[in-house]
Amino acid sequence: MQLLSGNEATALGALKAGVRFFAGYPITPSTEIAEVMAEELPKVGGIFIQMEDEIASICAVIGAGASGMRAMTATSGPGFSLMQEGIGYAVMAEVPCIIVNVQRGGPATGLPTKVSQADVMAARWGTHGDHPIVALAPYSVLESFELTVKAVEFSLRLRMPVIILSDEIIGHMREVVKLPEEVTIYSPPPLTKSRDEYYHYDDDTNFDAPYAHFGQGYRIHLTGLTHRKDGFPTNDPKIIKWKLDRLLEKITKNREWLHLVDYQDLDSDTVIVSYGSSARSALEAKFEYEQRHNKKIGFLRLITIWPFHYQKLQSLLKNAKRVIVVEMNQGQMTREISRVIKHNAELINVNRYDGELITPEEILAVL
Amino acid sequence: MYKEIRLAGTGGQGLILAGVILAEAVGVYEGKKVIQTQSYGPEARGGASRTDVIISDTDILYPKARHLDILACLSQKSYDSYINDLKEGGIVIYDTFYVQATAANKGYGLPLAIRTRERFGREIFMNIVLLGALAEITGIVKIESLKKAVANHVPKVTLEHNLKALELGSEIGRGK
Numbered sequence: 134m135q136l137l138s139g140n141e142a143t144a145l146g147a148l149k150a151g152v153r154f155f156a157g158y159p160i161t162p163s164t165e166i167a168e169v170m171a172e173e174l175p176k177v178g179g180i181f182i183q184m185e186d187e188i189a190s191i192c193a194v195i196g197a198g199a200s201g202m203r204a205m206t207a208t209s210g211p212g213f214s215l216m217q218e219g220i221g222y223a224v225m226a227e228v229p230c231i232i233v234n235v236q237r238g239g240p241a242t243g244l245p246t247k248v249s250q251a252d253v254m255a256a257r258w259g260t261h262g263d264h265p266i267v268a269l270a271p272y273s274v275l276e277s278f279e280l281t282v283k284a285v286e287f288s289l290r291l292r293m294p295v296i297i298l299s300d301e302i303i304g305h306m307r308e309v310v311k312l313p314e315e316v317t318i319y320s321p322p323p324l325t326k327s328r329d330e331y332y333h334y335d336d337d338t339n340f341d342a343p344y345a346h347f348g349q350g351y352r353i354h355l356t357g358l359t360h361r362k363d364g365f366p367t368n369d370p371k372i373i374k375w376k377l378d379r380l381l382e383k384i385t386k387n388r389e390w391l392h393l394v395d396y397q398d399l400d401s402d403t404v405i406v407s408y409g410s411s412a413r414s415a416l417e418a419k420f421e422y423e424q425r426h427n428k429k430i431g432f433l434r435l436i437t438i439w440p441f442h443y444q445k446l447q448s449l450l451k452n453a454k455r456v457i458v459v460e461m462n463q464g465q466m467t468r469e470i471s472r473v474i475k476h477n478a479e480l481i482n483v484n485r486y487d488g489e490l491i492t493p494e495e496i497l498a499v500l
Numbered sequence: 501m502y503k504e505i506r507l508a509g510t511g512g513q514g515l516i517l518a519g520v521i522l523a524e525a526v527g528v529y530e531g532k533k534v535i536q537t538q539s540y541g542p543e544a545r546g547g548a549s550r551t552d553v554i555i556s557d558t559d560i561l562y563p564k565a566r567h568l569d570i571l572a573c574l575s576q577k578s579y580d581s582y583i584n585d586l587k588e589g590g591i592v593i594y595d596t597f598y599v600q601a602t603a604a605n606k607g608y609g610l611p612l613a614i615r616t617r618e619r620f621g622r623e624i625f626m627n628i629v630l631l632g633a634l635a636e637i638t639g640i641v642k643i644e645s646l647k648k649a650v651a652n653h654v655p656k657v658t659l660e661h662n663l664k665a666l667e668l669g670s671e672i673g674r675g676k
Binding site: 134135136161245246302305306307308309410413414416417420490492493494 | 523527528540542
């Protein structure tokens with residue numbers, strides 16, 4: 134048993150999942166992740182680099198990911214903005230890597246030491262162009278560890294960046310946890326094709342497939358330009374469409390296992406939907422309400438924030454007459470949920486964006 | 501058992517570290533459920549700083565303190581800000597050099613800063629002195645558990661001084 138913060142657990146999860154490369158630039162409230170990585174990586178033969186800024190950090194991480202290392206960076210809002218171009222590059226070049234965003238108040242420098250969940254849409258659409266993205270939101274110290282391990286697996290299976298969308302409360306909160314001694318770590322299947330037969334973006338290599346990395350002797354060409362299966366740029370409309378469909382299929386063909394949710398009492402008339410640290414307030418409000426009134430309240434927590442699984446959420450929320458979305462922004466997830474419930478239920482949002490954690494009382498007030 | 505504790509003062513007084521040590525002492529060495537959170541400004545020193553520690557027999561969801569069982573203040577501003585969050589019958593502990601108590605609940609005014617300066621020549625160990633006093637007055641944590649947790653969190657060269665600071669706090673807590 135040990136007392137750990139969410140940030141420390143994130144770093145330990147990454148180390149356990151085999152992350153051996155970290156490049157970053159310190160920023161509150163994510164810095165403890167870099168601190169633990171700087172301390173621990175050299176002990177296991179890994180590499181820690183403090184770069185000159187977040188643009189360089191994400192680029193270094195992409196380079197390491199393309200060279201077969203499990204690579205990660207950690208940042209917060211302003212740094213996350215700077216990383217967006219690199220994240221798009223990693224999507225296009227299909228490089229696995231992990232970006233941790235411990236959310237603080239924005240926009241701009243905003244609130245360095247205060248909590249927010251306002252990067253939900255920045256995680257989804259911060260980088261330009263049609264693209265898939267995966268983002269996971271932990272709500273406890275233990276889950277910070279577990280989801281980091283999962284993020285590594287997801288990124289290796291899908292050959293794409295995965296974002297961990299933590300927040301200041303979860304990152305800085307300390308709980309007593311017992312971390313698992315061993316975790317099962319995914320490794321891509323071994324390469325079977327010869328160098329002559331290998332194409333880095335061949336049709337059978339999109340996900341859950343072997344792929345080469347720099348240094349193995351296979352011919353790899355990485356570019357942010359839209360490319361053919363050999364990695365070289367193209368303007369051929371057919372191939373352009375093929376490439377963008379390929380990227381989208383990483384999500385559409387794997388949505389079922391990618392989409393993690395936690396829920397209880399969904400047959401109730403009222404269901405609270407939340408995620409990350411505000412889900413702790415929401416669950417507390419559910420229990421406090423049930424203690425006072427003899428009536429159940431449903432609770433649905435999004436663990437996978439992106440992709441957003443409309444059909445699955447539609448089915449989970451089908452009995453609800455009232456859906457209450459609790460989040461610490463001006464309603465970023467509320468709009469997604471409104472598209473799920475359409476006009477079948479009343480939608481109420483409980484938002485807070487003054488840098489303080491939303492309280493159970495604020496949620497109880499609308500129950 | 502469910503107790504909410506807040507340690508509050510000025511950035512640089514080491515209160516967040518004190519919260520971490522308290523949480524580790526009760527969580528790791530006494531087997532209770534515990535959550536520690538903090539709130540501070542962007543300044544390294546001088547801004548308002550506080551830490552909340554919640555101790556319970558059952559899982560804790562909402563991690564911030566709302567109705568304080570115990571409040572410890574090392575600055576006037578923190579006393580004025582949080583004294584009204586104290587539950588009826590709650591315990592308030594404050595340093596008599598930095599805080600002028602105004603509430604009806606007089607609580608425990610302790611000469612933490614003065615005694616720390618007398619003993620160590622500076623106030624740097626006041627956070628640990630506070631923990632010793634808090635343990636004696638509230639019984640929320642055992643001194644032995646605090647000693648173990650302190651050892652995990654302070655530089656080795658200062659351990660002896662920190663353990664002495666715990667003892668000093670415990671003396672002050674017992675009214676000596």
